Amino acid sequence: MNSGLRVKRIFDLGFSVALIILLLPLMGAVAALIKINLGSPVVFRQQRPGLKGKPFYIYKFRTMTDAVDGKGNLLPDEQRLTTTGRLLRRLSLDELPQLLNVIKGDLSLVGPRPLLMEYLPRYNREQARRHDVKPGITGWAQVQGRNALTWEEKFRLDVWYVDNWSLGLDIKILLMTILKVAKREGINQSGHVTMPEFKGEQGGDLSCRN
Numbered sequence: 001m002n003s004g005l006r007v008k009r010i011f012d013l014g015f016s017v018a019l020i021i022l023l024l025p026l027m028g029a030v031a032a033l034i035k036i037n038l039g040s041p042v043v044f045r046q047q048r049p050g051l052k053g054k055p056f057y058i059y060k061f062r063t064m065t066d067a068v069d070g071k072g073n074l075l076p077d078e079q080r081l082t083t084t085g086r087l088l089r090r091l092s093l094d095e096l097p098q099l100l101n102v103i104k105g106d107l108s109l110v111g112p113r114p115l116l117m118e119y120l121p122r123y124n125r126e127q128a129r130r131h132d133v134k135p136g137i138t139g140w141a142q143v144q145g146r147n148a149l150t151w152e153e154k155f156r157l158d159v160w161y162v163d164n165w166s167l168g169l170d171i172k173i174l175l176m177t178i179l180k181v182a183k184r185e186g187i188n189q190s191g192h193v194t195m196p197e198f199k200g201e202q203g204g205d206l207s208c209r210n
Helices: 003-037 083-090 098-104 117-122 127-132 140-144 151-164 167-183
Strands: 043-049 055-061 108-110 136-138
Touching: 003 055, 003 083, 003 098, 003 108, 003 167, 043 117, 055 098, 098 136, 108 167, 127 151, 136 167, 140 151, 140 167
Parallel strands: 108 136
Antiparallel strands: 043 055
């Protein structure tokens, strides 16, 4: 690990531990709210690609029900997303368990957002460079538009971050993230409760977030 990455890891670890201690009462209250309104499990776990595409399990507070149709297939996201879930997403509280991923070393505070494992073969060579750094809870694409951006715009911003990373940039992105969350900007793409599925150059319309 070079000195820059070592400093980034120390910053991630120290900041995440401090945040968890500070936010523990809030996280407990959110967990209780989900338990009452959605039941168990309180935390949603899903495999995502990390550094160099290596899989890990990401943690989020659950925002959807497990409702299925008559054939046993999950209903569309807009039908499973609850009022409680919408509130948690609007305030970005569903992301808080990812601080545990940062402490474990799966995530950084700042980096390209980890998407779905099945997206890996769909990236072109340039887009795949987003995995050259550890993924993050927030990132350059998130503060530039989050889910209001197209996939191509997001990937271009992700690669820019890979090429221009610095601790100062990470701090800038964290401060911008606080402002974005406060303004509740870019939570959904127009016409969708979640970001449409990335299908490479052919496009698509399925969700990638729970």
